[in-house]
Amino acid sequence: MKPTVTRIESPALQKGWIMTQTWEHLLFAHWAIQPSVLRPLVPAELELDTYDGNAWLGIIPFLLTGVRIRRMPPVPFTTRFPEINVRTYVKRKGRSGIYFLSLDASNWLVTTIAKKWYRLPYYPASIHFRTSSDSIDFQSRRLTSPAAKGFSVSYRPDSDVFFAEKGSLEHWLTERYTLFCDCKTTRNMYSADVYHEPWKLQKAAVQYRENTLTEHLFPSAEHPGLFLYSRGVQSFVWPIRKTCGPEGGLPH
Template sequence: MPLPGPAVVPEPISPDPPGSTPRPLLTQSWLDLAFLHWAADPADVAPLLPAGCVPDTLDGVTYVGLVAFRMHRVGWLRLPGVPYLGSFPETNVRLYTVDGEGRRGVVFRSLDASRLLPVAIGRSVFRLPYMWSRMTVSRDGDVLTYTGSRRLPGPRGASSRITLRVGEPVAEPTGSEHFVTARWGMPTTLLGRPVHLPNTHPRWPLHRAELLKCEEDLVAAAGLAAPVGEPASVLYSPGVPVRFGRPARRQA
């Protein structure tokens, strides 16, 4: 049975952004990222997406992502990033979409962050499901550990603990690795209007990674089936600087 939504041809999967953002709305850096992905049935994901979007698929499947990292120096417009309030650990549960214009994007089911003010702004301005959590990111040589425990709004106590060992750089990422990392926007709402918020950054520097531990219930708390078995993909990146452009109108 075909999934409901826009019958459009998706834009190509590309490791490079489709354009530039000469007048950014937001600037920030994403550092020390752990990318964990599990394959999922598109029919299971479709009801969780915004109106006007369908699951993005590769070889008949879509993916559920658990991505932990350090947000660094979030800044508005061309102002310099804020060193304390704009720098914090974050862990996201995310899905992959195509909208009515064929734009590939990311839909966040939850975004756990350790700074209350960015959480409040993300929830009120962009209607993103930010959660205030206790979080840490620590490093011991080539081993990184990401921990989090949710405070508000809940479910209180939803948590994650991810430990991985960074491996060799990826000389040439596979198609599926580009699919889950090279994303150039997200469908969201701004002041009650459906919009596409574009982003640009340099090509991801990716590394293979060995997952040493993954104890989490964030995926289930986000309304998805709890992951079964090992992830289909585990990657690490030291990070990239990111620029978000002005929102574009999106069909709902």
């Protein structure tokens, strides 16, 4: 039996979230990178998280569905669209999370709102996302400056479903429930929490065609070191909150 999207089992137990999203047909593609390469790209207020001495860069293409503000009806043309994000892994005061280097999406309204609301580095893109009986084809091309950034790949699940074992690299990369972001204007650091059930993962078989999203980080790299696939999860997203002010000071 093919895996299905994992729904939140007891939504009534989750208090304070403001948005729900479902993430479908995800490819987790990852590179191990020297921490010194990524350190200049991450705010000083965040500690670069490492696994066995390596920092990791993730590129995750997927399909967003069911996007909705809590207690509000769905907004037309914003509930379903493909996205791709480039992220690395960070910590702040012992709390592990994700820091996004870029996010490309095919919905201009969502990218505009997300940049202002969540201070996330979104870019509008032309994205082709197609599922067939046995694979997903994903092609993205950024529409604004820096222009012509693209990613092209086909992928499919290639193993039985498994849950990542705690302490494993797969668990370290995927089971993250906090995002960190920074506002370039105010120089404030923010964070937001996310909840979903644990990922049901599968190994992925990949036909990897193009990646100009991260060529400035490692021009000679051709293939990520780790491919994982997930059919997807429903998620709840909490409001953004300020975690520190300029020069790393605590918020007042």
